[in-house]
């Protein structure tokens with residue numbers, strides 16, 4: 001592992017104006033010294049997972065791009081909404097594609113999870129389903145501090161896309177500090 005921790009972020013929402021993206025965009029400015037956070041290659045163009053596609057024409061280019069970025073990263077942060085109490089279909093489809101590659105990219109990978117929602121629960125329920133998928137993929141998922149951004153509309157400036165709420169910024173800072181230590185402890189365990 002290099003001195004600099006190179007972390008990538010994956011937004012679970014494809015929506016223009018996504019609240020989760022606003023939270024994700026704030027991460028680089030909240031990261032501790034020695035951690036850089038960049039957005040992962042997009043999964044927006046992934047076809048629906050179908051083993052026949054994989055077997056006939058191989059893995060689509062955007063899938064291998066995301067997989068390569070995950071393998072190269074010291075850690076991955078998911079920032080995602082909850083859809084129907086679970087993982088948004090697009091994000092789940094992306095995880096499903098990437099998980100079928102040899103040298104499975106999530107194996108041993110340090111993971112942190114954040115969720116945001118307009119409602120009072122902050123998308124908490126998606127986090128447990130995402131953790132469950134990460135267990136199957138043998139990732140190393142940070143337990144605490146958890147980041148649930150509830151009533152997110154009141155914590156951002158929708159015009160500028162800035163995450164303005166100081167309490168939220170602080171808890172995210174704490175999680176990123178914990179994640180940096182977690183990566184140093186568990187990175188490379190795959």
Ligand SMILES: Cc1cc2nc3c(=O)[nH]c(=O)nc-3n(C[C@H](O)[C@H](O)[C@H](O)COP(=O)(O)O)c2cc1C
Pocket residue numbers: 013014015017018019020021080081082083084085086116117118119121122123
């Ligand atoms: C298909 C769908 C299912 C949703 N299910 C939930 C849900 O289970 N819990 C919740 O808090 N919000 C739910 N919502 C509302 C989302 O939290 C809200 O649309 C949010 O803004 C989506 O995140 P984004 O702003 O990053 O796109 C759902 C929205 C959609 C489109």
